[in-house]
Amino acid sequence: MKKFTNGNIDKKLPAIFLDRDGVINKEYSNKHYQDPTQINEGAISAVKKINEKGYLSVIxxxxxxxxxxxxxxxxxxxDHKKLEYEFGLKGAYFDRIYFCPFHPEKGFKxxxxxxxxKSSLRKPDNGMFLQAIKDLNIDIKNSYMVGNSSADYYAAKKTGVKSLMIGKKFNIKGVKNFQSLFDAINSVL
Structure with missing residues (x-):
């Protein structure tokens, strides 16, 4: 694999950071938890392309x-193990999955x-990005974040990675919106 022959402790690798809900898997506004195994069409092919092009794929x-x-x-x-299994069956994989379990608002039954x-891990803050950069020796200048919300955009901006947006929930001047992860990845790789 290209990334394993090119990457080492002295050479950083580019990454494609991926939001999960609405980017990799379907997202329903009426559900409080999204099933990551309800995979969006083209998502597996997109991650496989990320893998083949020598980028790290990081949720x-x-x-x-x-x-x-x-x-x-x-x-x-x-659920994350099931997600990885489903992608693995088709020859695609994630280099790492980072998640933030924290939520600052109280009052939920x-x-x-x-x-x-509050946590610096929670997007729009960029603690998960910083941890991934440290853990995986990531080249931020040549990396991208694919997301579908303002939190994704602002976390990527704070980190210094380029943003690609999926769907119509969030529009910002100068940032192109794509219909799917597959379309976004094909535009840059």
Whole structure:
């Protein structure tokens, strides 16, 4: 694989940071937790292309359903394993999945107190990006964030990576919106 022959401790690798809900998997506005195994059409092909072109594929996702008590940390980890399995069956993979379980607002029935706080990991802050950059030796100047919300855009901007937006929820001058992850990846790779 290109990235493993090109990357080393002295040479940084570019990454494609991917939001999860609405980018990789379907997102429903009436649900408090999105099933990551309901994969969007073309997402597997897009991640496979990221892999083949020598970019790191890194999921960066807020998952406040944990703090709100809607799902457990164990369920999220199992769902991420299922997601990775589904992609792996088609020869695509994620180099790492980062998620933020924290949510600052209180008052949800069944909320989990240890996760009810502000966190620099939670987008629009960029703690997950900074951790990934450190962990994976990422070249931020040649990296992209593919997201579908203002939180994704502002976290990417704060980090210094270029943004690609999916869907019509968020429009900003100078940032192109794409219909799908597949379209976004084909525009840059």
């Amino acid at each position: 960066i996702t807020n998952q406040p359903a944990i703090a709100k008590g809607i799902i457990t940390l164990d369920k999220l980890n199992r 069944g909320e989990v107190k240890k996760f009810k706080r």
